[in-house]
Amino acid sequence: MKIVVLMKRVPDLVEDLEVDGSGKALATEHLKLTVNEFDDHALEEGLLLKETSGGELTVVALDAADVDKMLFTALAKGADRVLKITGAANVEGNTGLAAVFEEVLSAQEHDLILTGVQAADDRDGQLGPIVAALLDVPCVEVVTQVEVGEPGEGMVTVHKEYSGGVVAELEISLPAVLGIQAARQSPRYAPVSKVRQIQQSATIETLAGAGESSGAAAGGGSGFSVVEMTAPETGAGAQMLAGVDELMAVLEAKGVV
Amino acid sequence: MANDVLVVAEHLKGELGEITFELLGIGKTLAAALGGQCVVALIGGNDGMVTALGAAERVVRVDGEGLSDFDPDSHGDALLAVYEAVDPRVVLVGYTSMGMDLASNLATRAGVPHAASCIALVEAGENIHATAQLYGGKLNVTSDLGGGRCVASVLAGSGAVEAGKAEGAPATESVAAPAGRGRVRFKRLIEPEAGDVDITAKEVLVAIGRGIGSKDDIEVAEELAEELDGAVAGSRPLIDSGWLPKTRQVGKSGLKVSPKLYLALGVSGAPEHIEGMKSSATIVAVNTDKQAPIFNYAHYGLVEDLFDVCEELTEAIQEKKG
Ligand SMILES: Cc1cc2nc3c(=O)[nH]c(=O)nc-3n(C[C@H](O)[C@H](O)[C@H](O)COP(=O)(O)OP(=O)(O)OC[C@H]3O[C@@H](n4cnc5c(N)ncnc54)[C@H](O)[C@@H]3O)c2cc1C
Numbered sequence: 159m160k161i162v163v164l165m166k167r168v169p170d171l172v173e174d175l176e177v178d179g180s181g182k183a184l185a186t187e188h189l190k191l192t193v194n195e196f197d198d199h200a201l202e203e204g205l206l207l208k209e210t211s212g213g214e215l216t217v218v219a220l221d222a223a224d225v226d227k228m229l230f231t232a233l234a235k236g237a238d239r240v241l242k243i244t245g246a247a248n249v250e251g252n253t254g255l256a257a258v259f260e261e262v263l264s265a266q267e268h269d270l271i272l273t274g275v276q277a278a279d280d281r282d283g284q285l286g287p288i289v290a291a292l293l294d295v296p297c298v299e300v301v302t303q304v305e306v307g308e309p310g311e312g313m314v315t316v317h318k319e320y321s322g323g324v325v326a327e328l329e330i331s332l333p334a335v336l337g338i339q340a341a342r343q344s345p346r347y348a349p350v351s352k353v354r355q356i357q358q359s360a361t362i363e364t365l366a367g368a369g370e371s372s373g374a375a376a377g378g379g380s381g382f383s384v385v386e387m388t389a390p391e392t393g394a395g396a397q398m399l400a401g402v403d404e405l406m407a408v409l410e411a412k413g414v415v
Numbered sequence: 416m417a418n419d420v421l422v423v424a425e426h427l428k429g430e431l432g433e434i435t436f437e438l439l440g441i442g443k444t445l446a447a448a449l450g451g452q453c454v455v456a457l458i459g460g461n462d463g464m465v466t467a468l469g470a471a472e473r474v475v476r477v478d479g480e481g482l483s484d485f486d487p488d489s490h491g492d493a494l495l496a497v498y499e500a501v502d503p504r505v506v507l508v509g510y511t512s513m514g515m516d517l518a519s520n521l522a523t524r525a526g527v528p529h530a531a532s533c534i535a536l537v538e539a540g541e542n543i544h545a546t547a548q549l550y551g552g553k554l555n556v557t558s559d560l561g562g563g564r565c566v567a568s569v570l571a572g573s574g575a576v577e578a579g580k581a582e583g584a585p586a587t588e589s590v591a592a593p594a595g596r597g598r599v600r601f602k603r604l605i606e607p608e609a610g611d612v613d614i615t616a617k618e619v620l621v622a623i624g625r626g627i628g629s630k631d632d633i634e635v636a637e638e639l640a641e642e643l644d645g646a647v648a649g650s651r652p653l654i655d656s657g658w659l660p661k662t663r664q665v666g667k668s669g670l671k672v673s674p675k676l677y678l679a680l681g682v683s684g685a686p687e688h689i690e691g692m693k694s695s696a697t698i699v700a701v702n703t704d705k706q707a708p709i710f711n712y713a714h715y716g717l718v719e720d721l722f723d724v725c726e727e728l729t730e731a732i733q734e735k736k737g
Pocket residue numbers: 275276300339512551623624625626627649650651652653664665666667668669670680681682683684685686687688691701702703704707719720721722
């Protein structure tokens with residue numbers, strides 16, 4: 159089975175996020191990017207499937223700052239191939255990104271396409287369902303478990319999560335896209351030494367992407383503009399307390415202690 | 416293009432979800448501003464649901480084999496058929512598990528813009544402006560969706576359920592179900608296993624997030640919860656890591672709680688978490704990041720290390736008890 163994992167880097171939410179002078183975009187000067195945590199889960203689920211059912215796992219990502227490190231880490235974790243798409247750095251949003259991925263995927267063998275259920279910067283929808291719609295293959299979002307059917311059946315059985323812990327079991331014919339919420343186990347860790355070692359021996363394949371032009375044609379709805387980006391008023395309702403003494407006073411007043 | 420707003424109804428186990436009524440409330444206001452009608456798309460529903468959708472002016476139904484249970488593929492095809500028949504200005508979908516399957520699919524196939532994770536929609540001149548909560552709730556982004564058709568997926572809790580609830584007999588019409596492609600097959604629903612503790616019944620919840628750092632350290636929260644006669648609940652990553660059972664998860668894919676006291680320790684306050692706890696009577700948040708979105712929902716906040724607070728508070732309560 160050919161498994162393809164689509165990954166992207168997003169602003170690290172642990173850091174302070176600042177809006178630039180235009181008031182419409184993130185200030186990039188101190189912006190720290192990190193792997194979309196749900197993509198990391200998608201990779202983990204893909205690796206687990208490969209280990210149990212065999213196959214080849216390819217990670218595809220757009221060229222961006224530090225993307226090499228992400229791709230070498232994927233190799234260190236067990237990916238067979240990593241592919242970096244160049245020349246498409248200016249694509250807009252997931253609609254633009256999906257069009258680039260669609261083009262790449264059309265030329266790559268793929269049975270199962272995995273990606274994160276969402277990302278922190280999904281202004282124009284989630285990547286998985288857009289890619290699936292462009293490829294005209296089925297897609298299921300919020301997946302927490304994937305089981306590969308018997309060889310030759312060409313299908314997977316997945317768990318899709320609803321609220322309250324209710325789960326739907328769905329059977330999906332391949333090829334298909336799955337938006338992974340959580341892998342069956344926490345994403346594995348690749349030791350730095352192993353990543354370094356891989357960096358010496360392995361190569362990242364590069365592929366030129368078509369960029370924006372195809373995005374607009376295929377996706378149609380991309381590129382709607384930002385009016386403003388603002389931090390919600392911090393502590394709009396919260397009264398900030400100076401310490402545990404003050405907290406105790408609150409809890410006493412509320413009658414909980 | 417009509418000036419109507421199409422609300423996509425969501426149902427599970429034969430019942431409409433609350434999000435449907437929230438969307439109806441938002442949709443009615445928006446439709447009035449646009450001078451159009453608020454129309455509901457009901458795919459695989461039943462007659463009882465139509466009566467409950469009395470707040471809508473029209474209900475467009477699609478029924479057919481295999482539509483009573485949700486599967487993203489056939490419901491996606493059915494929604495596209497309704498969209499083409501109604502030709503609405505705005506489509507409102509829940510930013511929910513089902514909605515995540517439908518909204519991007521519809522927007523891409525119809526070739527119209529889609530604003531995800533929205534908390535508000537307004538008419539601004541000729542255009543629709545959508546405000547979305549992005550970056551884990553750290554930033555609100557307002558987008559101009561233009562003067563044409565568009566899709567918005569809306570976070571649960573953005574509108575009032577009551578605003579969309581009314582019994583009635585809205586006009587109904589049917590759209591034929593597109594031929595099934597059979598690519599996705601619904602098998603069954605799996606109910607969660609009952610847990611040791613029912614967190615929805617507790618008056619006090621000590622909710623821990625990824626800030627707790629390790630499984631072993633959950634003990635300090637357990638101790639505090641015991642002193643408060645409450646229980647420990649948690650954010651999703653803790654459940655995914657196997658540190659807490661699923662029955663302790665608060666949020667979008669977990670449980671909805673509204674205790675007397677919700678003490679959030681090292682929880683950032685992502686929209687998916689907030690959905691499950693924002694109606695708590697008193698919310699206290701402890702977080703080392705003063706920018707953490709949880710402070711926007713908390714009534715009281717402490718920018719401190721959770722371990723310090725946990726330890727000092729446990730001691731203070733013990734001291735008080737004597
Ligand atoms: C479809 C879907 C459904 C989801 N459903 C849910 C759900 O039901 N429930 C849910 O919770 N999430 C859900 N999520 C996940 C959600 O998006 C967030 O990823 C999650 O809520 C983050 O959890 P967290 O706040 O514990 O972790 P983080 O966002 O990593 O936050 C950890 C916080 O701890 C603080 N911190 C670190 N160390 C300390 C310390 N020593 N003292 C004090 N503070 C500290 C940090 O400043 C940070 O704010 C869902 C996501 C999706 C896509």
